Structure formats: C-alpha cells, structure tokens
Amino acid sequence: MESTRAITEVILQEAKKSAEHIIQEAQKSAEVMLEKQRQLGVQRANESARLLLKKAESEAELTKLNSIANAKIKANWVILSKKETWIDHVVNEAKKELKILTQSKKYRPILEKLITEAGVIVGGKELEVLLNEQDSALPLKLGNLAKEISEKTGFKTKLRLSKEKPKVIGGAIVRTTNGKVVMDNTFDDILRRREKEIQYKIAKILFK
C-alpha cells in the first residue's frame, strides 16, 4: 500500500511539474512574442520617423533660406530707401536753387543759350518760344537768337514768343509754328530726360 501511494504521488508531482513547465513556457513565449511586436512597432515607426524628420529638416532648411533671403531684401530695402530719400533731397534742393537762379541776373544768358540750342535742334525756320509767366516778361533779344540759329542751321529763322505759358521752373520750349517739331529745353524736362544720369551722378558723389 505504501509503495502504491509513493507511485501515485510521483505521478501527481510529475504532472504538476509538467503543468507548471507548460504554463511557464507559454508565458515566456507570450513575452517573447509581445517584445517582438513592440520591436516591430518601434522599427516600423522608426522608418516613418526617419522620413518625417528628413522632411522636417528639408522644410526647415527651406524656411531658413527663405528667411535669409527675405532678411537681405529687407536690409537692402532699408539702405536703398535711405539712399533714395537723400537723392530726392538733392534733386529738390537743385530745383530750389534753379528757381533762385531764375530770379538772378545770371539767368538771362542761360535762358538764351537754352532757346538757341533748342532752336538749332528743331532745325530753325519759323519758330515759337514757350516760356513761363515770369520768363515771358524778360527783355530777351529774340532777333539776335534767331540770327544765331540761322547761322548754325543754315536756314533763315524767325523766333516769336508764344502766348502759351507752361508752368515750369525755367528754360524754354521751342517748336516749329506748325507744331510738328518740338524741343523741350525746360529745366523740368532736362531733369526728367536725364533723370537716370543725374541720379547716378548724385549717388556717386553723395555716398563716396
């Protein structure tokens, strides 16, 4: 009886041991499987993360380049607008001084020269001179100027003062009486015509 009990105990003990082993193995296997799943999740996410970070880096680089370009544009704009303001100051001051000049004795020979030059450019013959209100009152010797134009162009020239009075700082507009050929030799138009050249000269002197 004793030996039978011993045998049955062994059978039960072995069964319990095996059962425990089976469960432990199942737990281990489950842990391994879960760890593999976790690692797989990390690995797949890492692939997406790598692309995400690469995209973020290239976007950041682009943002940086854009921002540098914008910063340079803004900086240049600050400098250019400062220069432009000063160039405008100079031009305005020059206009003021031209206005003052038109009220001085030095002005008449200058005006006569501008009329003659314009008369030669339009080719002489029957011409009319347009002057502003103030200059129209000056005692200009138009006959002498016409003679000079005749000599330079080779055409007999007559100059008469137009009733039209342009609102300009000074200088003259000379045109053929039929109005087909016009030469604007006013200070205002010279400034307009030679604007680029003048701005270049101003900048060269002003910012040296």
Place this chain on the structure above:
Amino acid sequence: MFVVLEAFKAIKEKHLEAKRILDEATAEAEKIKQDATQRGTSVYEEAYRATLSQAEQKAIEIKRKTVKVAERDLEKFLSQAEDQAKEIEVKAEKNFQQAVNAVLNTILH
C-alpha cells in the same frame, strides 16, 4: 489479489488526475498565448505611436529652432542695414552741396 487490484485502481485514478492537470495546464497555456496574440496588436500600435510621437516632437523642435535662427538672422541683417544707413546719412550730409552743384552743372552746361 484484491490488494493489487486496489493499487492498479489507485494508480489509474492518479493517472486520470494527472492527465486532467496537464489538460488544464495546456488549456491555460493556450489561453496565455491567445491573450498575447490579441495584446500583440495593441503593443505594436502603442510602440509605433510612442516612437512616432517622439519623432513628431523632434520635428517640431527642429522647426522651432529654425524659426529662432531665422529671427536672429533677420535682426542681424536689419541691424547691419541700420548701421549702413547711419553711415549713408553721415556721408550724404557731408557731400550734399557737392551733389546739388553736380546736378546744376549737368543741367546748365
């Protein structure tokens, strides 16, 4: 003879009990594996989300740093431009009349 039969009977009973124990353990092991399989998907997703979330944070940080650098660059360039503008101011004041005279010369001569 009776004793032997009783012994066989006892052994057989224990064998049956042992089999039941093993069957139960096998069933429990099977359940553990099935549970793990079911949990596997959520473990995968959780790990995936956590890793990706870290990367997203890093991406946000990269962009944030870039914006800061860009702001510093802008300040630097603007400050340099302000300095240059001041130099321009000084030079322009000094050469102003000379430039006006040059304009007058261009128009009158």
